[in-house]
Amino acid sequence: MTADLFITSSNIHSSSFYRTVENMFLQAWQDTRKNRPHVHAVWYINAGSQLLGRPRFSDYLNYKAQIQRQLGRNKVEEELYRGVRRACNIGDDGHHLNLCNLAECDLCRILECRYRLRNSNGTANFGTGIYTSAHSSKADDYAINAHNQSRFHVVLLSHVVTGNTYSYQSPHPQITGPPNGYQSVGAIPKRQGGTLIHPETIVYRTDAAIPSVMVVYTR
Numbered sequence: 001m002t003a004d005l006f007i008t009s010s011n012i013h014s015s016s017f018y019r020t021v022e023n024m025f026l027q028a029w030q031d032t033r034k035n036r037p038h039v040h041a042v043w044y045i046n047a048g049s050q051l052l053g054r055p056r057f058s059d060y061l062n063y064k065a066q067i068q069r070q071l072g073r074n075k076v077e078e079e080l081y082r083g084v085r086r087a088c089n090i091g092d093d094g095h096h097l098n099l100c101n102l103a104e105c106d107l108c109r110i111l112e113c114r115y116r117l118r119n120s121n122g123t124a125n126f127g128t129g130i131y132t133s134a135h136s137s138k139a140d141d142y143a144i145n146a147h148n149q150s151r152f153h154v155v156l157l158s159h160v161v162t163g164n165t166y167s168y169q170s171p172h173p174q175i176t177g178p179p180n181g182y183q184s185v186g187a188i189p190k191r192q193g194g195t196l197i198h199p200e201t202i203v204y205r206t207d208a209a210i211p212s213v214m215v216v217y218t219r
């Protein structure tokens with residue numbers, strides 16, 4: 001399995017793509033209690049790559065088109081952050097972009113397949129889903145290194161079909177999806193009158209979100 005199946009070698013710090021992603025990531029770092037991060041690398045995840053003979057992102061694109069038709073508008077998608085557990089050192093440098101085989105490496109399992117619905121062993125605020133945030137600093141809470149000694153962490157900038165978002169003021173851990181007529185669930189942050197400190201956006205289908213860019217950073 002070669003690395004370029006999944007990640008292009010576009011980690012060129014002077015490129016406009018790199019600088020755009022870096023600026024977005026830093027501007028989305030909204031938690032003032034955390035130190036400002038340093039972006040180490042930005043890897044674009046190749047949308048054209050194939051997995052086991054299947055177009056890697058066709059399910060996502062099909063679902064996006066379906067929601068565009070259903071809602072009668074083009075804008076149904078947002079770019080949001082998701083922190084992931086990483087057990088290997090993929091992304092730390094330009095020579096290490098091969099996926100590992102470790103079961104506990106959520107990053108490589110996501111890159112080789114897709115996001116899975118998770119609920120943090122039943123403790124998630126809005127049931128079993130794919131949790132993302134407009135704040136990179138919130139996604140950072142979940143960017144955990146398991147077993148490796150790396151000083152780097154990974155957050156995935158992701159495309160998410162949010163469609164119509166139903167916003168809750170407080171956690172509803174028992175829900176299994178958005179209400180009828182909605183495609184995603186959002187948490188209203190405290191400064192806008194909610195009870196949670198940071199914004200969250202949750203979708204409940206594995207074809208409703210794809211990782212687009214791997215941001216490698218130090219805290």
Ligand SMILES: [Zn+2]
Pocket residue numbers: 086087088089090099100101102105107108109
């Ligand atoms: Zn890995």
